[in-house]
Amino acid sequence: MEKILRQxxxxxxxxxxxxxxxxxxxxxxxxxxxxxxxxxxxxxVIWRGLRDLEEWRGDQAPIAEGENEQCPHACGLCxxxxxxxxxxxxxxxxxxxxxxxxxxxxxxxxxxIPFETLRGRLQTLAVPGxxxxxxxxxxxxxxxxxxxxxxxxxxxxxxxxxxxxxxxxLAEDEEYxxxxxxxxxxxxxxxxxxxxxxxYRALRGRDLLGVKLRAIDNCARFNLGVxxxxxxxxxxxxxxxxNIIRFAVSRAPAVRGVHFQPVSHFGRxxxxxxxxxxxxxxxLLAAIEEQAGDLVQGDSLLxxxxxxPLCGFHADYVVTNEGRLHPLHREGGQCCGKVVSADRNxxxxxxxxxxxxxxxxxxxxxxxxxxxxxxxxxxxxxGFLRFARRYSFTLTAMAFxxxxxxxxxxxxxxxxxxxxxxxxxxxxxxxxxxxx
Numbered sequence: 001m002e003k004i005l006r007q008x009x010x011x012x013x014x015x016x017x018x019x020x021x022x023x024x025x026x027x028x029x030x031x032x033x034x035x036x037x038x039x040x041x042x043x044x045v046i047w048r049g050l051r052d053l054e055e056w057r058g059d060q061a062p063i064a065e066g067e068n069e070q071c072p073h074a075c076g077l078c079x080x081x082x083x084x085x086x087x088x089x090x091x092x093x094x095x096x097x098x099x100x101x102x103x104x105x106x107x108x109x110x111x112x113i114p115f116e117t118l119r120g121r122l123q124t125l126a127v128p129g130x131x132x133x134x135x136x137x138x139x140x141x142x143x144x145x146x147x148x149x150x151x152x153x154x155x156x157x158x159x160x161x162x163x164x165x166x167x168x169x170l171a172e173d174e175e176y177x178x179x180x181x182x183x184x185x186x187x188x189x190x191x192x193x194x195x196x197x198x199x200y201r202a203l204r205g206r207d208l209l210g211v212k213l214r215a216i217d218n219c220a221r222f223n224l225g226v227x228x229x230x231x232x233x234x235x236x237x238x239x240x241x242x243n244i245i246r247f248a249v250s251r252a253p254a255v256r257g258v259h260f261q262p263v264s265h266f267g268r269x270x271x272x273x274x275x276x277x278x279x280x281x282x283x284l285l286a287a288i289e290e291q292a293g294d295l296v297q298g299d300s301l302l303x304x305x306x307x308x309p310l311c312g313f314h315a316d317y318v319v320t321n322e323g324r325l326h327p328l329h330r331e332g333g334q335c336c337g338k339v340v341s342a343d344r345n346x347x348x349x350x351x352x353x354x355x356x357x358x359x360x361x362x363x364x365x366x367x368x369x370x371x372x373x374x375x376x377x378x379x380x381x382x383g384f385l386r387f388a389r390r391y392s393f394t395l396t397a398m399a400f401x402x403x404x405x406x407x408x409x410x411x412x413x414x415x416x417x418x419x420x421x422x423x424x425x426x427x428x429x430x431x432x433x434x435x436x
Contacts, residue, residue, distance in 0.1 A: 002026055005053075008063055011072065012036035013272075013403040014436030018071070021407070032405050039436065044405040045275040046310070050282040057309050063409050071408050072429035077417070084342035085424050086132065086306055086349075086415035087162070088125050092118055092149060093138040097168055100204050102231055104267035104400070104431045112143055119152045125419045128157025132346050134164050134189070141169035141176070150183035160186040160350045164229075166204075167191060167215035174218050181222035187256065187353040188219055192228035194240040195247050202236050220254035225355040227256050227394075233263045234279050241284070242291025249295065249393065252319040256353045257394035260284055264400035266433035273404055273435070281310060281399045288395070296395065300327035305338060306345035307398075308413040315395040316352065318388045325393060342415045352392045401428040403435050 003025040010021035010032060021034035028049025035041045047053045068080045075081075094110020096103075125131065133153050140146055140163060153161045163180070167190050170177050192212050193199045200208035219226045228248050232238050241260070248255045262279040265272070289298045300317070303309035317325040340348075401410060406428065414426035 005030065006062055008032075009068070009071070009408040010034045010406045011403055011432070012039050013042055014039040014434060016073075016403060016432060016434055018069075018073070018408075032407060042404065043275075044273075045278055046280060046405055046407070048280050048283050048286075050286040053282075056282070056303050058303065060308060060409065060413075063412070068408060068412060072406070072411055072426070072432065075411075075425045075429045076423040077426070080412060081414075081426075082412045083306065083415045085417045086342040086346045087134055087417070088131060088424065089134045089136050089164075089416065089418045089427065090118065090121060090125065091137055091418070092135050092140050092146070093143055095142045096137060096139040096166075097142055098139065098166055098204055098206075100268070101270055102203065102233065102263055102268065104264065110138065115145055115148065115152075118149055119156075121419060122149075122153050122156040122158070124422060125424075126153070126156040126158050129159055130343065130346070131156075131158040132160040132162060132186075132350060133158045134162040136164040139166055139168075141165050147176075147179040147183040150180060150185050154184040160346070160354070162187055162189060162353075164189045165191065165215075166208075167212055168208075170218055171211045171214035174221070177218045177224070178222050181224050185224060186350065187225035187227065187355070188215075189229050189259065190215060190219075190226050191231070192244070192258075193230050194237040195243045196240065199237040199240065203231065203233065216251060216254055220251075223355050223357065225256040225353050226254060227353055228258045229261060230258065231261050231263055232279050232284065234277060238279055238283075238287060239291070241287045242293070242295075245288070245292045245296065245395065249319055249323060249325060252393055253355060253391050256355070256392065257396065260395075260397040262397070262399050264428075265402040265404060265435065266400075266428075266431050269433070269435075273402070278405070281312070281397065284397060284399075285313065295325055297327060297330070299331035300325075300329065301395065302329060302331060305340040306342060306415050308410040310407070310410055311399055311413070312397040313395075317393045317395075319391040319393050328388075345415065349394070349396075351389075352394050356386075356389050358390070400431075403432055406432070 004022050005025055006023040008021050012019055019034050019036050021032055024031050024033045029045055030047035030053055031043045032046050033043045093112040150161050193203050197207040197209045216226050230244055248258045285301055288296055300315045301313050304312040316328045320326050411426055416427045417424040418430040
């Protein structure tokens, strides 16, 4: 028996025209169902019923008829968009040194964007003292002048500069990592699909685990915080989620957290997705609780309040001396249920993902050798704050949308924007790809 739960808008996966859509309950699952006048009926699972959908979503207002009529094709941002920019993505190259099975940017072919063009864009996009810019691609580290771009971002007034990378060059070129750190790089988003090379062979075409470990070590050497970013694909690496978390915790404070990305089918994809090829947000939440055991407590995983709750979650911890995760926020706390501004969210994540300078007496290996010297001062309030800052750790997720499951209610709350010819474009509309 089917039941319509909610009205919204989406796009046709074939022609990408905006069309009405509904959330339909089918047993425990919830599907996004829509019909294109030209291409017929479509349905995509968006929730498996492993958590209460309405409780997780909260009091989000649905899209009213006639609202956002030009969305998603006139994004730029429109007056109806509900959230400011938290993170600005700036593509710096189309080149890449991998040929991944799944790639939202279809990197590999193309060329670098000229340095002076990028410097001009940085000066246009930056709000001095606020902006968090992510240098992306393609693979940004194929550029020899990437440290100059980091410096240019700082000179333009960006408070935080993030690198999105597969880590190949960071693993191979220690001097390159040093120049990035000296230029003012804040932290690194490192592609990290699991703790076994089989996952990398399936998703990236070659063994890469050793490369990832060397990249983390080199970043730790120059005090660059690393966030591990797994792309989760059913049938490949969704059974390794607990191992990824345990590995990340073991490498704190060099590793600052894990940012999960359930696979989305846009850009370069191997085939048109079926429901069995989707990994929903509630499946990820259930997998963390099951696979991580008592390391992660379920009530510490909270819905996103900067983006739409169906777009992701966040969890905030301190890694203890015993290698446990002590949650700093839990379900039912004062922050729960309140919409968070992009400015506040940006400040929060930057504080968590950037590494503070280590104590002078600490070891320089980025590993557990630092923990003892920090723990010695835990009896004082200031000492505890230093320890909590040093050993901050997050679990976060972003469930990107594709043409099959695009929900414009979610899109209007997006705070992750691509800078394109003077416009700030929501991530999922910028990379939207037809599936027909």
